[in-house]
Amino acid sequence: MNNSAAKQYNRRKLQLLLLGLAIQLLLWLALLLSPLNHRLADLARECSSRPLFQFYCFLALLAGLAGLLFFPLNFYSDYLLEKKFNLSNQNVTGWLAEQLKSLLVGLILGGIVLTVLYHLLSAFPNSWWFWIWLFLLIFGVLLTHLAPVVLFPLFYRFEPLDNPELLNRFRTLAEKFNFKLEGVYRFNLSKTTRKANAALVGLGRNKRVILGDTLLEHFTAEEITTIFAHELGHSVHRHIPRLIAWGAGTSLVGLFLVQLAYRQVLFHHHWGTTQLEALPFLGFFLFLYGTVSEPLNNWFSRRLEYQADAFAVRLTGAGAPFTQALEKLAALNLADRTPSKIVETLYHSHPSIENRIRKIKQENYHGS
Secondary structure (H helix, E strand, O other): OOHHHHHHHHHHHHHHHHHHHHHHHHHHHHHHHOOHHHHHHHHHHHHOOOHHHHHHHHHHHHHHHHHHHHHHHHHHHHHHHHHHOOOEOOOHHHHHHHHHHHHHHHHHHHHHHHHHHHHHHHHOOOOHHHHHHHHHHHHHHHHHHHHHHHOHHHOOOEEEOOOHHHHHHHHHHHHHHOOOHHHEEEEOHHHOEOOOOEEEEOOHHHOEEEEEHHHHHHOOHHHHHHHHHHHHHHHHOOHHHHHHHHHHHHHHHHHHHHHHHHHHHHHHHOOOOOOHHHHHHHHHHHHHHHHHHHHHHHHHHHHHHHHHHHHHHHHHOOHHHHHHHHHHHHHHHOOOOOOOHHHHHHHOOOOOHHHHHHHHHHHHHHOO
16 A cells, blocks of 8 residues: 555545544534424423432433434444455454454443432432542542453453563663563464554553554564553553553533533523433533534643653664554555645644654754
């Protein structure tokens, strides 16, 4: 695949992203501006006489409607397009199985969050936004801690890295920062895709660096070492706790602003906080804030990526192998090396390859 294919692939991905946002917006507006919202609420009340189960029925109706609308888009974006560009290793059955698994996990986790949200809305009609924020913060930290040992193994097989050459290279770097090599894992990313990836995940004893088997197979030992150094940089600079803190701050602001708008809707319609017809307004305000705040969150994420890149170059003294690794990642993953500035600002949590390489060359030049 050449740069032209990468441009075409990313252009199509962007078009699908924008189409998805447009469909979401139209769905919210249809709920808020048509009788559909009231009709679904009436149907939910016919399911049960208990308010909590009416809430569940209402959510099920909304989720079913959204699922019907978005399934064709998701199938094209996540399966057909990946197949078209020779990035997927899945067949239709495998893709559907993974989607079903994701759906079940989402139902469990989402069910917990939404049940707590409902009770907090009911119990604290004036300060619900703060208590929901606090719950989401605690729940998010718990999930981040447990995800490497509870959630991720549901989708991939993880095993301690068994490569003496790489482990020796990693040990030289990790011992300087008290990072235990027992926390380096290989996982079978090739189960679903031909793309390559690595990441720092988890908190505390569950913190680990995970390396996709596609990465281990296509990259040299020196290149993989620089990628490990990048992930080690995330650990040394405590980027996961910093991302959690950043998210906590932006979500606190967001929930405060959302409750101000929601309060006006409730006052205008003489509704209670858990009135079924009111809940789509709450969802719409959350959707708007999430869309508007995404560029700010992406900006912060890109800053951390640059910091981890600089750490890797300083630690290994190997800007060239790291640059080669980024070039390979871009080629394998069909990354857009030079996205437009506005697209990168709005939607990219990682800097473009060209910008990362430029920064790395500056890091080498200054020798810092």
